[in-house]
Amino acid sequence: MTQVAHTRDELVAALDGAGGEVAVVMTMGALHEGHGRLIRTARQRSPFVVVTIFVNPLQFGPGEDFEKYPRTLEADLGACRAEGAAVVFAPGRDDVYPGGAPSITMNPGPLGAILEGASRPGHFSGMLTVVEKLLRLTRADVAYFGEKDFQQLALIRRMVLDLELGVEIVGVPTVRESDGLALSSRNRYLSEQERKSALALSRALREGAGHSDPAAVLATAGKILAEEPGVRLDYLELTGADLGDVPDEGPARLLVAARVGATRLIDNVPIVLRKEA
Ligand SMILES: Nc1ncnc2c1ncn2[C@@H]1O[C@H](COP(=O)(O)OP(=O)(O)OP(=O)(O)O)[C@@H](O)[C@H]1O
Numbered sequence: 001m002t003q004v005a006h007t008r009d010e011l012v013a014a015l016d017g018a019g020g021e022v023a024v025v026m027t028m029g030a031l032h033e034g035h036g037r038l039i040r041t042a043r044q045r046s047p048f049v050v051v052t053i054f055v056n057p058l059q060f061g062p063g064e065d066f067e068k069y070p071r072t073l074e075a076d077l078g079a080c081r082a083e084g085a086a087v088v089f090a091p092g093r094d095d096v097y098p099g100g101a102p103s104i105t106m107n108p109g110p111l112g113a114i115l116e117g118a119s120r121p122g123h124f125s126g127m128l129t130v131v132e133k134l135l136r137l138t139r140a141d142v143a144y145f146g147e148k149d150f151q152q153l154a155l156i157r158r159m160v161l162d163l164e165l166g167v168e169i170v171g172v173p174t175v176r177e178s179d180g181l182a183l184s185s186r187n188r189y190l191s192e193q194e195r196k197s198a199l200a201l202s203r204a205l206r207e208g209a210g211h212s213d214p215a216a217v218l219a220t221a222g223k224i225l226a227e228e229p230g231v232r233l234d235y236l237e238l239t240g241a242d243l244g245d246v247p248d249e250g251p252a253r254l255l256v257a258a259r260v261g262a263t264r265l266i267d268n269v270p271i272v273l274r275k276e277a
């Protein structure tokens with residue numbers, strides 16, 4: 001049976017039921033199959049899975065979609081029950097930030113300043129602040145995050161390493177629609193026409209990743225994005241697999257962020273670079 005905790009006290013009581021390892025899947029709700037995959041991956045290893053549902057105000061900038069972010073708690077609880085979560089922690093703002101808006105927050109460092117960090121100032125500081133808090137409140141032994149938010153996953157790994165948080169972080173590959181669109185709660189903002197335009201992101205990454213020379217990767221992906229009038233590109237970048245410098249050969253990452261109408265979407269794929277023979 002899934003227990004639902006809205007307060008810290010209710011969470012403490014629910015965690016009493018954990019006999020062994022506690023696995024955590026953190027979300028902002030509006031659950032979809034990407035979240036489902038995270039919960040199922042966690043369940044394969046740990047019988048006690050805690051799902052957190054909290055739209056964290058600290059990671060939204062002014063003018064972003066905090067107010068309109070989809071809140072679908074009843075449906076989300078149904079999904080968590082169906083997936084066999086032991087606990088759903090869906091706290092209010094005061095339960096996460098009892099002292100009000102925190103004046104001491106995480107500094108994401110240089111890795112937090114590029115890509116998403118450059119486009120969304122303050123986002124990663126707010127994200128890491130809540131992730132650290134939720135790891136602690138849920139007494140997580142292991143936590144699962146999606147590769148769809150690849151830079152977020154890298155920063156969480158780095159925070160756990162640097163602050164010696166003693167939690168295992170597991171990355172889960174991106175779940176896509178059959179036509180390639182990466183599942184995202186924000187996809188529900190898209191009109192039918194915008195959804196068609198949004199397909200250019202995954203197509204650009206897929207076709208770009210078909211090349212092994214960096215210039216060809218970027219030219220191919222860039223052309224597809226430029227030819228789709230419904231897409232306003234924020235960035236298209238090739239990096240090392242750890243988001244550092246592009247290697248001469250070996251594993252790398254191709255990442256994109258773009259606006260489709262008023263909706264900002266991100267996506268990324270792994271890629272292998274090879275030197276020309
Ligand atoms: N398509 C996906 N495949 C795998 N994991 C995903 C996918 N979408 C989201 N996740 C993961 O689910 C967790 C919670 O993410 P979140 O609730 O923000 O969902 P989201 O769909 O990314 O929402 P948004 O549209 O706001 O970006 C994160 O670890 C995120 O990386």
Ligand SMILES: CC(C)(CO)[C@@H](O)C(=O)[O-]
Nearest residue numbers: 026027028056127130149
């Ligand atoms: C990790 C997270 C739940 C923190 O609010 C959020 O950034 C998300 O849903 O990816």
Ligand code: BAL
Nearest residue numbers: 028059060123149152
């Ligand atoms: N899925 C990442 C959380 C955010 O966009 O705020």
